[in-house]
Amino acid sequence: MGEKRQGPGQGVTLKDVALRAGVSPITVSRALNRPEVVSPKLREKVEAAARDLKYVQNRMAGALASSGSPVIPVVVPSLSNAVFIEVIEGVQEIAQEAGFQLMFGNTDYDLDREYEWISMFLGWSPPGLILAGTRHLQRTRALLKHYGRPVVETMEYSSRPLDMNVGLSHVKAGAAMADHLIARGYRNICFAGCRLRADHRAKQRFDGFDKMLAQQGLARRPPLTREVPSSPEVGGEMLDHILREDPGVDAVFFANDDLAAGAILRAQREGIPIPDRIAVAGFNGLPIAALLTPSLTTIASPRREIGRFAARQLVQHISGQQCRTKRLDVSFDLIARDST
Amino acid sequence: MGEKRQGPGQGVTLKDVALRAGVSPITVSRALNRPEVVSPKLREKVEAAARDLKYVQNRMAGALASSGSPVIPVVVPSLSNAVFIEVIEGVQEIAQEAGFQLMFGNTDYDLDREYEWISMFLGWSPPGLILAGTRHLQRTRALLKHYGRPVVETMEYSSRPLDMNVGLSHVKAGAAMADHLIARGYRNICFAGCRLRADHRAKQRFDGFDKMLAQQGLARRPPLTREVPSSPEVGGEMLDHILREDPGVDAVFFANDDLAAGAILRAQREGIPIPDRIAVAGFNGLPIAALLTPSLTTIASPRREIGRFAARQLVQHISGQQCRTKRLDVSFDLIARDST
DNA sequence: CCAGAAAATGATATCGCAATCATATTTTAT
DNA sequence: ATAAAATATGATTGCGATATCATTTTCTGG
Incomplete structure (x- = not known):
């Protein structure tokens, strides 16, 4: 910002290349940008000159001149x-x-x-x-x-x-997962995610999920949330929290696989049987979901x-x-x- | 690229703002970039004009003029x-x-x-x-x-x-891990990583590791490699491969935590006791390393x-x-x- | 109240490139 | 061979901003 202007800018310019190749600047421009419209003889000379001088095009000048940047x-x-x-x-x-x-x-x-x-x-x-x-x-x-x-x-x-x-549609995705959990016989399902106020898509998954629970006449719970970024650690902690505070819950739909994976790892470590004691589902379809024990039910998106x-x-x-x-x-x- | 020039560019320019504020373009530039040098009265007028017109500075023109981009x-x-x-x-x-x-x-x-x-x-x-x-x-x-x-x-x-x-120093890090494994009593240690020819830092970890093995007079093995990007899947597969092809190996130093985590998850799934049957170490210090069962020995970098x-x-x-x-x-x- | 300094504003040139239009050269058709 | 068309090259201008220098206005002190 506070840089002093140094007479001519510090780089090699089109003009320098033109001088060296013995042609006009505009020809250099053409030779480099649309080689097909320049005769092979000149093109070669220009290319050699550009190479020798290590010329690189000034993108800002280019964009400014052609009023459109890449x-x-x-x-x-x-x-x-x-x-x-x-x-x-x-x-x-x-x-x-x-x-x-x-x-x-x-x-x-x-x-x-x-x-x-x-x-x-x-x-x-x-x-x-x-x-x-x-x-x-x-x-x-x-x-x-x-x-x-x-x-x-x-x-x-x-x-x-x-x-x-x-x-x-994250609403549909949330509903689909609720549907799946209900079909597998779970009746006390809860949703857990981080920063739901900000993460609108996670919130939409919750909305779809919640609506489906309502439709099926199941108990609805407010989502469990944390105001920190999602991470496996937090997922584990949330699982613990649910088991402790709301022991009737038999399935948790986590807002994403990071949280869900953390929950599974935590359960594993503490010897909590999944899905027997509590089922866990995630969202995203990360590769690691398939490798966990038990493998993680999730929703994959392309x-x-x-x-x-x-x-x-x-x-x-x-x-x-x-x-x-x-x-x-x-x-x-x-x-x-x-x-x- | 093939855009047609549209007379004056398509955006609001400094000149437009200047016209509206009834000052010269350069004053607008100053009012926006160094407000302190412009009188409050004008500054306010300029700011209002800029706001009304939704002016945004053309960075390329700015960079070109001041010969320095951000x-x-x-x-x-x-x-x-x-x-x-x-x-x-x-x-x-x-x-x-x-x-x-x-x-x-x-x-x-x-x-x-x-x-x-x-x-x-x-x-x-x-x-x-x-x-x-x-x-x-x-x-x-x-x-x-x-x-x-x-x-x-x-x-x-x-x-x-x-x-x-x-x-x-990745060489030192590799050596440190070799040191650690040796100290824990492992004697047949192997290194596994992906694309070692391209991933120079992984290769350096191997070099440090290998040199340490040599120094301690232990058996050296060529690194096990795969020409695919690292992933937990590949790590699991590599562990399997080692157990099958070189059953004498009692510890594996993976080039990174993705591979190592995959190995642990695979071992878990297959009931292979870690570290009793074979020890596993990684590199990077990813958060997940701490959550696995068994938790993963690794090297953390800031x-x-x-x-x-x-x-x-x-x-x-x-x-x-x-x-x-x-x-x-x-x-x-x-x-x-x-x-x- | 005025000279001189300081502050605020403006006019002009320029950054490096490509669009546009003009000119020179070659090719093709007759 | 010559006009017309096609191709290749060049001269000029402008993109939108800032640096530099010039000018005007405001402030200060005696």
């Missing part, structure tokens, strides 16, 4: 959660081969911070944005609408997306696919192709295992 | 590995509050791809870069030297870093700290402060638990 901002609630990482990897895969560059913003489940990130990212003239979730502040919506850039909301399926949308779809959608939209579907409701898989 | 590239081998995520979180924490923006490059342990990323990132005129590892192609070194930007190499401690460096230090170092260097230490050898913790 930056796609991705705004997620958390990086430490494997779930988002997988989505990001899917996005990366597609975006990278289409020549785009990702920037990440971590909101820590805070909608104000989401606004800040988006506002900042708009300053990069992004050709489009990828967001996690469909819940935003009013002023975030206004800002996005004002700037009119393509936006893909991911992770959860919404009936009224801002623009494009790919995800699954996260990498979600990322890929989001990126593909955006890239298509950017390149002007009209895409048939602006919304995709990806399905989920309830994987019934030994823990229930 | 982008710090971070190049890591993998995003799916929790280890790098933690380093990144540490970096983020410091970088963000200093007003910098991170961009990530994922090399998948490929040095050529590292070169590509770095070359690309240099086009963003970054004030500095953060890399994982100290092993690079010759042309990568040349490029970095040519551009002379501050660089922090992280994760592993090197005797001859490019510029700044923070990390730990990853978040590494990230923080790297970022702080870079920020200091950028702001021109001379820092005492250009290198930091962070220590590691061997946490002896029940699995050995």
Whole structure:
């Protein structure tokens, strides 16, 4: 920021390459960006000069001149959660081969911070944005609408997306798990998750779950929550808490596999038989779920696919192709295992 | 890329705000960037105008004009590995509050791809870069030297870093674990890890481990490796493989906790007593290590700290402060638990 | 009340590149 | 061989902001 300007910037510029290759700057630009429109002879000279000088294109000047940058901002609630990482990897895969560059913003489940990130990212003239979730502040919506850039909301399926949308219905997923537990004969089921006020999708799973319990005339319990990030430790602690405070509970639906895995490991250590004393289910379908003893019942979602779809959608939209579907409701898989 | 220019770019510009506020563009720039040098009256008018128009600063124009962007590239081998995520979180924490923006490059342990990323990132005129590892192609070194930007190499401690460096000695860590296993009475110890050719740090742990075995006159075995990314599944499979093919082995040092955890889960499922039949150790000190039964012996490294230090170092260097230490050898913790 | 200093504001040039339009060169068709 | 079309190259301008320097306004002290 407080850097002193150093006469001509510090790098090798197009002009330097042009000088060395004995052509005009614009020819260099063309030779490097659209080699096919430049004669092989010149192209070669230019390439050699660029190589010799170790020229790298100044992306900011490029973006400024062509009024459009190759930056796609991705705004997620958390990086430490494997779930988002997988989505990001899917996005990366597609975006990278289409020549785009990702920037990440971590909101820590805070909608104000989401606004800040988006506002900042708009300053990069992004050709489009990828967001996690469909819940935003009013002023975030206004800002996005004002700037009119393509936006893909991911992770959860919404009936009224801002623009494009790919995800699954967490309400349905929650209901499906309730259904499963009821079918297996459990009658006193409780939901446990962290930071439910902030984690809207976990809350939606609870809502679906709770509604199903109500529909089936079963006892409903308020969700057990902790105001810390999810982790196996907390999951174990929550299981303990439930066994102690509400011993009638015969099954727990954890908001995610981290918590559920922690519960299973804790039970194992303490010799609590699962699912006989209490059943445990999770959500996400992390690989570790299959390896636990007992193996963990969970709901798998195609996260990498979600990322890929989001990126593909955006890239298509950017390149002007009209895409048939602006919304995709990806399905989920309830994987019934030994823990229930 | 193929976007048509749309006359004046599509966003609100400084000029628009200036027009609305009835001042010159440069005053707007000042009012927003260094409010203290503008009179309160004008500042307020400008701020109101900016708010009304939903102005967001064009970062690329800003960076171009001041010849310096706020982008710090971070190049890591993998995003799916929790280890790098933690380093990144540490970096983020410091970088963000200093007003910098991170961009990530994922090399998948490929040095050529590292070169590509770095070359690309240099086009963003970054004030500095953060890399994982100290092993690079010759042309990568040349490029970095040519551009002379501050660089922090992280994760592993090197005797001859490019510029700044923070990390730990993986050779020593490997030796420490060998030491521990020997002290506990194991005599037929084997090392198991994935993609050792690419994962230089895992290889270094093996080297340290192997050297220690040699020093103590114990039988040395070639490392067991798989050419797939590490995962609990693979760890379980490797344990099986060892028990079957080399039944004399009484302890396994896995290259990381993912593999080791998988081994423990597998053993549990198959009723193989750990550590009685075979001991298992890991590396990284992931939280789950403590929760397994038996709990996993591992080596913890201060990853978040590494990230923080790297970022702080870079920020200091950028702001021109001379820092005492250009290198930091962070220590590691061997946490002896029940699995050995 | 005025000279001189300090503070606030503005005009202009520039960052590095690509879009646009103009010009030179080659190719093709007749 | 020559006009017309196609291709290759170059000159100029502008993207949106900030640095620099110039100017105006406000403050200070005698």
